[in-house]
Amino acid sequence: MRMPPKKTDFKVFHKIPSSTLLLTTYDPFYSPLLSRLDTVFQQLGLGSDKSPETEKCRERLVCMMYANPAKFAPYSNLVSAQLSRELNELRKPSSDNPEILRFFRYMKAARNGQDGEECLAHVGCPALMGSETKPALITTYNEINKLVQARKL
Numbered sequence: 180m181r182m183p184p185k186k187t188d189f190k191v192f193h194k195i196p197s198s199t200l201l202l203t204t205y206d207p208f209y210s211p212l213l214s215r216l217d218t219v220f221q222q223l224g225l226g227s228d229k230s231p232e233t234e235k236c237r238e239r240l241v242c243m244m245y246a247n248p249a250k251f252a253p254y255s256n257l258v259s260a261q262l263s264r265e266l267n268e269l270r271k272p273s274s275d276n277p278e279i280l281r282f283f284r285y286m287k288a289a290r291n292g293q294d295g296e297e298c299l300a301h302v303g304c305p306a307l308m309g310s311e312t313k314p315a316l317i318t319t320y321n322e323i324n325k326l327v328q329a330r331k332l
Contacts, residue, residue, distance in 0.1 A: 204274055204278060207273060209272060210278075212261045212282060213278060213281060213282055215261050216258065216262075216285065219254055220237050229278075229281075234281065235304050236304035237285070238284055238287075238288040239288070240304075241285050242291050242292035242296075242298035245288075245293040246292035246293070258285075262289050
């Protein structure tokens, strides 16, 4: 007895895992830079979500880092290493990735801080209001730096 041919359902091949979709928006120049920035922001407690509130906090933090880099060292050095690019170094995006706009918003916030503009322009971040964020690593780094400077004197 022959079995009737089994009907193949090709719809299975159309179910693409969400992790694979990352490859469709990957940009060889901007994606690694943004990934490094995201890691720094996570270390500073500004989570991995991409909500508008979190993005405002990140922009304000970048502005504050560029306004007072010593206060936020060593994180300010890490952020600066990613954002300090000359216009001729920037590349045309290879995809229609809206995430790339984040990079340019961070660059604008950095420029504002560097130019001495008030970082309050990047409002909407209760986490950075008032006392401003100072993770233990920043505090420790600054205390060690004071000791090293005192020893040099």
